Amino acid sequence: MPSHKHLPVKVTNLDAHAGTRMDPEVLDVVCRVLAESHANSASDHSLGTAARDLVDAARGEIAALLNAGADEIVFTPGATEAVNLAIQGFLHYRRNDLPAGSGVVTTRVEHQSVLEAVERSRIDFGIEPRLIDCGPYGRVEPEAAAAVLDDRTVLMCVSHANGEIGTVNPIQQIGEVIKAHSQAVLMVDASQSGGYLPIDTAKVAADLLVVSSHKMHGPKGVAALFVRRGVCLDPVICGGGQEKGLWPGTLNQALVAGFGVAARLTRERxxxxxxxxxxxxxxxxxxxxxxxxxxxxxxxxxxxxxxxxxxxxxxxxxxxxxxxxxxxxxxxxxxxxxxxxxxxxxxxxxxxxxxxxxxxxxxxxxxxxxxxxxxxxxxxxxxxxxxxxxxxxxxxxxx
The missing domain is CATH 3.90.1150.10 (Aspartate Aminotransferase, domain 1)
Structure with a gap:
């Protein structure tokens, strides 16, 4: 056995915005599913059905956290992937009917995944990025959003809470402004806020919303995208029909099950x-x-x-x-x-x-x-x- 002097010193992690420790109950579920559930959740046999039941139960917990329907939840391998699916998937679906001069509104303080996906839309679809200045607090005021919205705005992307400076945006009021001034779809990045702030998709006018497992004491490697009924996306990768065809590939039911437990614990406490x-x-x-x-x-x-x-x-x-x-x-x-x-x-x-x-x-x-x-x-x-x-x-x- 190795000497104790070689064991790592316990480090106090003050970097929770990058990732949180798995809750013990979450860890127990992840380990149990890894040990006991070997089948592919897309398989049509009894073991596949059992794996799919784990995924469906977790999907229900994410939906309950957001007051959404289980059919509105799409699992992805992470929040960055979910953001890209939301932005690029929506614009690719709309590519043939985008009006001339179509714009995507976002802010200068968004996560790099949002900013780079918006810039990619300029290259791929000729979209005009419109960046809102957020002032010294990094907060998006509804009036600032209203000033840049028009009938050519097709999408607005905004974080619920900023992952660097912690500022929380008034997403309910922003959503109301968007619906009053445009026909734009609202994408909310709630990766940092999902573990701490209530999110009710029945009240917030978000059409697309991202939550992350490892920011709420769940496992890394899984996130969820809420897609409101009636909002259409194209997949951004090819290769299968999983997750209603929006994210092809085999789901890791252990991580998904752990995410479901983390969502339930978040809702409870x-x-x-x-x-x-x-x-x-x-x-x-x-x-x-x-x-x-x-x-x-x-x-x-x-x-x-x-x-x-x-x-x-x-x-x-x-x-x-x-x-x-x-x-x-x-x-x-x-x-x-x-x-x-x-x-x-x-x-x-x-x-x-x-x-x-x-x-x-x-x-x-x-x-x-x-x-x-x-x-x-x-x-x-x-x-x-x-x-x-x-x-x-x-x-x-x-x-």
Whole structure:
């Protein structure tokens, strides 16, 4: 057996916006299904039927989370795939009857999957991308959406909550504005919000909506796209009739079943989860404030995800703070972390390149204890003080 000294040190994960720990009940179901369910859920025999029952039960749980019909839920391998299916699938279906000058409205602070899919639509379909400026809080105001909508707008794409700065958008009001000013379809990226905020598709005028399993303590490798009845899409990959022909390929029923459990647990304890994570955020922020002045929070001060803190630490590059001892912190979206340029979200809300380079994204989750969060906050504050002291000493020595 390996020596204990080779075992990894427990790391406190403050990067929940990139992924959350699987709930123990979810993990139990995933492992059990992996061990016991070997058949393809598309097969027409008893084992295939049993696998399909697992998928159907999970589909029902996702539908219940969104107050939707089970027939309106399409599984994909991830939220990025679901976003692409929504945007490209809708525009490909409409490609032969798009009016001249057709436009897709989105914002400058969307996830890269949205922005790149919209740009791809310009190349493939001649669509005119119209980007809304969201101001210093990164929030889409309904009036700003109304100003760019017209009878040539065919699609609007907006996040329910921003994955970097945590700002929550008023999607119900945005949906009402869209329906009042255009015939456009509304696509909502709820990947970050699905685990914390109520989403009722009977009230919100979203035609397409994405939720992600691993952002709500489910397994990675599965997400869901809500497709409102009457909205038509074309598949964006070829090869089979699974998921009503919209996402061909064999479903991993273990991951899907785990997602279903995560959705049920979210529905049952969402408010408790919200309040716990919000309390953890307040404790963490109080600790970080002890590191000194010139530390600011980005995003909306009130309308934000409970576990999010986007913190700019003047004079301290985020690259020096991403892993402090046993604390893991991100500087931004995991999907963009390999890019060398500063965060497009931070630049869009008015931060300079220097400020963006000094910004951390904190993502807290319900599996963290108060002691872990306080210890992590104290460690971050201590490291900020140390680095600032070193910087001050270097400046004095250079005189």
């Amino acid at each position: 969402r408010e408790l989860r919200y309040q716990k994570v919000l309390a953890l955020r307040e404790v963490f922020w109080a600790c970080v404030q002890n590191s000194g002045p010139e530390i600011s929070i980005n995003g909306h001060p009130d309308e934000r995800l409970p576990g999010n803190l986007s913190i700019t630490v003047e004079g301290v590059p985020a690259s020096r703070l991403r892993e402090i001892g046993s604390v893991a912190i991100s500087a931004g979206s995991a999907c963009s972390s390999r890019r060398r340029e500063p965060s497009h979200v931070l630049r869009a809300i008015g931060l300079s390149e220097r400020q963006a380079a000094c910004t951390l994204r904190i993502g807290l989750s319900e599996d963290l204890s108060l002691e872990e969060v306080k210890s992590a906050g104290d460690a971050l504050a201590s490291e900020i003080r140390r680095l600032r002291g070193r910087s001050t000493s270097a400046k004095i020595g250079a005189r």
